[in-house]
């Protein structure tokens with residue numbers, strides 16, 4: 311295969327300053343940095359797509375307490391990306407191989423072949439299918455909430471990266487009714503018309519508990535929560551006997567440093583209903599990744615699943631604004647920035 315020219319310098323995005331309130335363009339530095347020559351056993355990768363997720367804003371805070379490395383001022387951000395090997399000094403990867411790496415806020419990455427995962431071209435229609443928040447959604451729905459045949463499942467933040475997968479996974483696990491909440495009519499239509507949710511409502515239009523009770527008059531068996539705050543309080547009120555809650559995120563608190571991570575818990579109601587509340591963190595263990603990828607691949611082939619995603623075009627320079635817009639609710643599904 312003809313080798314493609316590798317530029318002497320390429321763009322990367324660094325943390326300019328920690329986020330104190332909400333992320334703005336001032337928190338990022340888009341700079342050109344040298345692309346070094348690969349050493350023995352190393353490869354050069356040209357990234358094509360970068361995945362942008364809500365937690366990246368939290369990783370930009372100085373006091374972030376998360377089970378993953380936070381971003382350091384002056385250093386490039388990390389994030390999952392897919393691309394192609396364009397130069398190889400390793401027998402393990404060859405030029406033209408599709409790979410995934412973790413240092414994706416870069417146009418090019420140079421490192422040991424073992425620091426990249428070789429992608430299986432037969433598994434998914436495109437390499438971009440590897441860039442989802444599937445391991446989290448799958449672990450939460452299957453292992454934590456243990457969704458089963460006939461359940462009524464409520465997913466908050468349902469049109470987002472994690473939520474849009476969680477609702478579809480619940481349906482594949484046999485849920486009778488899957489209800490989603492999101493912040494606009496466009497997203498409600500997307501959930502019901504394109505992702506196969508049975509019902510959805512706009513959490514900004516009227517009390518959440520009333521909307522939920524109307525759609526689930528017999529109560530919800532499972533709640534997959536990425537929002538917290540009033541949504542969590544409403545789900546407690548609308549819970550069926552022995553309901554299972556999988557707490558994945560607290561967007562109403564994370565976005566703009568609000569107090570959504572501290573909802574009130576109606577303890578007596580929770581006791582009477584015997585609600586099991588399980589917060590969880592996904593560590594992306596090989597088992598968790600494989601459980602998701604193998605099912606996602608199968609469900610796509612069976613026509614049961616949509617890859618919910620939005621692509622922002624225009625290169626790495628668009629990634630900072632993509633994160634800002636994601637948190638403002640502009641995008642649906644898993645957010646990818648096209649780098650090439």
Ligand SMILES: NC(=O)c1ccc[n+]([C@@H]2O[C@H](COP(=O)([O-])OP(=O)(O)OC[C@H]3O[C@@H](n4cnc5c(N)ncnc54)[C@H](OP(=O)(O)O)[C@@H]3O)[C@@H](O)[C@H]2O)c1
Nearest residue numbers: 363364446470471472492493536559560562565591592639
């Ligand atoms: N537990 C784990 O292991 C784990 C792993 C990965 C991610 N997470 C968490 O999962 C959550 C979702 O992450 P994601 O990357 O998929 O984000 P996302 O849902 O794709 O994107 C953010 C969404 O937040 C919503 N939003 C913004 N302000 C809100 C508010 N005040 N109340 C309710 N919703 C609001 C917006 O949707 P609307 O337009 O609908 O408002 C926006 O689209 C985050 O909390 C993240 O930290 C947890």
